[in-house]
Amino acid sequence: MIRGRGGPLRGVLPWIAVLACLTGCPQDPAITRHGIVNDQEYATYRLAGSAVIEGQVVVEVPGRGTFYGADGQVLLLPRVSENDRYVRDVVLPGKISLPDPHIDQVTWATSSDAQGLFRFDGLPAGNYYVVCPVAWVATDGTPQQAMALGQVGVADGQQGRVIVTRGQGN
Numbered sequence: 001m002i003r004g005r006g007g008p009l010r011g012v013l014p015w016i017a018v019l020a021c022l023t024g025c026p027q028d029p030a031i032t033r034h035g036i037v038n039d040q041e042y043a044t045y046r047l048a049g050s051a052v053i054e055g056q057v058v059v060e061v062p063g064r065g066t067f068y069g070a071d072g073q074v075l076l077l078p079r080v081s082e083n084d085r086y087v088r089d090v091v092l093p094g095k096i097s098l099p100d101p102h103i104d105q106v107t108w109a110t111s112s113d114a115q116g117l118f119r120f121d122g123l124p125a126g127n128y129y130v131v132c133p134v135a136w137v138a139t140d141g142t143p144q145q146a147m148a149l150g151q152v153g154v155a156d157g158q159q160g161r162v163i164v165t166r167g168q169g170n
Contacts, residue, residue: 041078041080041081041082042078042080042105042106044124044125044126045078045080045106045124045126046106046124047124048122048124049122049123049124049125049156050122050123050156050157051122051123051124051125051126051154051155051156051157051158051159051160052119052120052121052123052154052158052159052160053076053119053120053123053128053130053152053154053159053160053161053162054117054118054119054120054159054160054161054162055117055118055130055150055152055161055162055163055164056068056069056112056115056116056117056118056163056164057069057072057074057112057116057118057132057134057148057164057165058116058148058163058164058165059134059136059148059165059166060165060166061136061137061138061139061144062139063139064136064137064138064139067136068112068114068115068116069112069116069132069134069148069164070112070113070114070115070116071111071112071113071114072111072112072116072132072133072134073109073110073111073132073133074109074110074111074112074118074130074131074132074164075098075099075107075108075109075130075131075132076107076108076109076110076120076123076128076129076130077099077105077107077128077129077130077131078105078106078126078127078128078129079126079127079128079129079151082105083099083105083129086099087129087131087149090147091129091131091147091149092149094146094147095147096133096145096146096147097147098131098133099131108120108123112132123154124156125154125155125156125158126153126154127151127152127153128151128152128153128154128160129149129150129151130149130150130151130152130162130164131147131148131149131150131164132147132148132164133145133146133147133148134146134147134148134166146166147166148164148165148166149164149165149166150162150163150164150165
């Protein structure tokens, strides 16, 4: 038994608290902060809403004309820091990759029709990215692909319209 001033465990209790925290508390405060920021950023996007976003996927191919992103997957992503990084690091440089499905995120998905038209209903107010993988054939006959991008903001009850294109979108 350990004895000292004030009882048998007096000098030991602070060490037990330190050990408990080291073994049971998060070790990386950045991970904890990211989780809190992530939850705060996504909070309003987890609510029900009455906004509508509709648009069209359009691909301008130099020397070949205008093509529509027919029958493709269209994703709607809230404009939060995690998705800002995805757009900056993947979409704008022309890489082909969908967002990591393991990231705790809010995402809506739909398909475009034969004319590249799509619609999202029942959205909360906010600012959004619209991304869609697109493919075409260049004038030299080589297959090409990219991520098309659009950006749109809507208020509750409002309808927003967006054209989703290669590069920076509008």
